Amino acid sequence: MAKKKAVKFVCQSCGYESPKWMGRCPNCSSWNQMEEEIVADKNDRRSRVSMTGKTAKAEAIQDITVSKVPRVQTKLSELNRVLGGGVVPGSLVLIGGDPGIGKSTLLLQVSAQLNLAGGKVLYVSGEESSSQIKMRANRLGVKGADFYIYPETDMGAIRQTIEDLKPDYVIIDSIQTMNQPDIAGAIGSVSQVRESTADLLKIAKTNNIAIFIVGHVTKEGSIAGPRMLEHMVDTVLYFEGERHHTFRILRAVKNRFGSTNEIGIFEMREGGLVEVLNPSEMFLEERLSGATGSAVVASMEGSRPILAEIQSLITPTAFGNARRTASGLDHNRVALIMAVLEKRSGLLLQNQDAYLKSAGGVKLDEPAIDLAIAISIASSYQDKETKETDCFIGEIGLTGEIRRVSRIDQRVNEAAKLGFKRIMIPKNNIGGWEFPANVEIIAVVTIAEAIKKAFA
Template sequence: MRCRECGYRSVRWLGRCPGCGEWHTFVEEETGVRAARRGTPAGDPPRPLTEVAGAEETRLTSGIAEVDRVLGGGFVPGSVVLLGGDPGIGKSTLLLQAAVRVAGAVGRVLYVSGEESALQVRLRAERLRAVHPALYLAPETDIERVEKHILELKPVIAVVDSIQAVSLDGLAAVPGSLGQVRECTVRLTRLAKNTGIPVLLVGHVTKEGVLAGPRTMEHMVDTVLYLEGDRHHAYRILRGVKNRFGSTNEIGVFEMDSAGLREVENPSRLFLSSGSVPVSGSVIVSCVEGTRPLLVEIQALVSTTGYGNPRRLTAGVDTNRVILMAAVLEKRVGMLLSGQDIYVNAVGGVRISEPAADLGIALALASSFRDRPVPAGTVVVGEVGLTGELRPVPQLGKRLREAAKLGFDRAVLPAGGANEPGGEGLRLLAAGSVAEVLDLVLTK
């Protein structure tokens, strides 16, 4: 909203303008996404889609294969990409590394740092070996000056680190607030669309795990990526949650060390613990993230509740799925888990969300409860229904092939999957229900 007398801006309607003191002067402004998306000012007449030029997108590669994979092949001209993640997870590191590669390969890149001084960025760049004459740095928090820098420098790509740190002077809201973040995002989106320069925004995540300020921001940008991982582990996963130009299933895997984030090309064995002696509660599942198979160890600990309500704590797996699997075990197998504390982890700081890991979770719980280990070399796949039945999973062949490649020799899978190509070299144990799996696997 804007005061039509003095131009004072506010995110909401105000009866009296704090700028000039006039009453009822606030009017709706056409800033924002609406204006940015309106297309060319002259207003093109409708045309057949077949005649719209530029069907072949020219994507700009980031120089980091794992980033390109998640973007769907690189940056699309004029697109706005938001990179979210916890503080300290490595967002600035990743973007600085991408920025220097683009600068080296294509041309000028502008890195706007609203949080760190030029010296701090320079020191980090030296540590990351990310110093290049075509990489321009602007320690700047004023959005209008950021726009000016982008227009003057005409970089091939612009990075704004972070969107919470930049603000519009004269807007009655503090930097980082919803109003400021929205206004700045709108301006940068419009600039990107008008100039064709891809803009990368860094966004912080709040304690609740959403991008600070704005879910709204996710709607305004073209692509939303999250960098996630456990700060106590070296692995970081880049995940797309929204992408107007590609799939959101792909992940990129990195390892953090003193020289920055290193790409991990073959991550499938990262998320296994190193122990070779089977212990109860540990199960290896074969997951697929996007097009990539990933073997992940799930660990469960089931122990009698001391007092109070039984606890259900998880890391890296969906708590609701764990509760569901506990209920299925209780009802369909007769395992009394309601008086037990349950802890379930995915090893290595990875997060798995696909239902194909259900059987692995259920088996880990049962294994811990009965204190019987799953034999070494066993990999498990399968979705579990409410009646305890096993359902088929997508891309079974790929999961089995990866397990065989990494030296596993047995696979437990839903009935019907035993003929799947890819299982060569593995002994396949097909089962129709969770109860059957426990009989097959947890007998000593």
């Protein structure tokens, strides 16, 4: 009688494993996500072995020599900034985003640039044929001598091709289409995604190959597959934007080789993605003069200051409970600032509907935007316009004080460069740096004082 194979039940949302089926996952509380999978034989697990047959071994820490990791620069400076200075050999990079947002276009352009820089590139596609990728490459003007297209989903065949070609860079588009023949489970399941990523991780680390993985996202906006996927890779990038708008934002949420606060901004055109070198000007180009409910803030995104417009619309509520709606801003932060305005500045907002957004699609979530939010709310409520050349920077405390913020000199210099003449900052940020000569600095202590001076 044949021996019955051991089975387990795995949650397709979070990867939680259970010896029996459950209707609701105890880890992520998802319903009807537990699927049966066959337990793989542990004897099939292999240690890390490079293409040259070298295996990993334990070494004394004093005997390990560390050389500076060379970074390969692409022609897209926005991508280089988000990656922490360039592509690190041997790194595993995960790029997630909505379908049709431009992930494949970005990686095809980057692949061509890395190939022109002298690297051998293998582009593995599990979703498109070679001719389809060639059509996109012709539209983007992509070509190269050591640039290989490989339409395949079998990880065993992909591993063998990597050993034969010995490329410097590998693109996997996408990880949800990869299949491990010796692993039970449908393509795209938790076990298939996890094992395929683990296999690629071994290849990247043992052979010093930089591997880019494309990952689809769920309707909640997170990478599809197990949460462990983001822990396994070195860098996690999210490609964001509206499909009906041309601008795209590349954001790092995890980076072992650089900052996680950097963003890169691109514009989708007929010939591919083009980087936007001055995003502040882009976010402010459609700002109306004389409009109420508008305020400009200099926000830090990583090492770069970006000027963005915050818009507010305050209207009397027609029902019992006032609505609070925010787009691109934290809803809880908006509610907190409105409570401070009502308590410390005498604005009666409890019977007013409030609609706030960050114009241009950029998401702002740092404390320094508090003052601009408050000024835009006060401007719409009092129906008083702010001056076109005013910029507001500062954090608001619950007692109504304006607290200091970091990197005030970079913020002020960026605002001055774009023509802002009057900048309101916390009083505690005065001192220790030089103001631009053509800018008036207004130091404030409380939110009531800030509102009074903003509309003076």
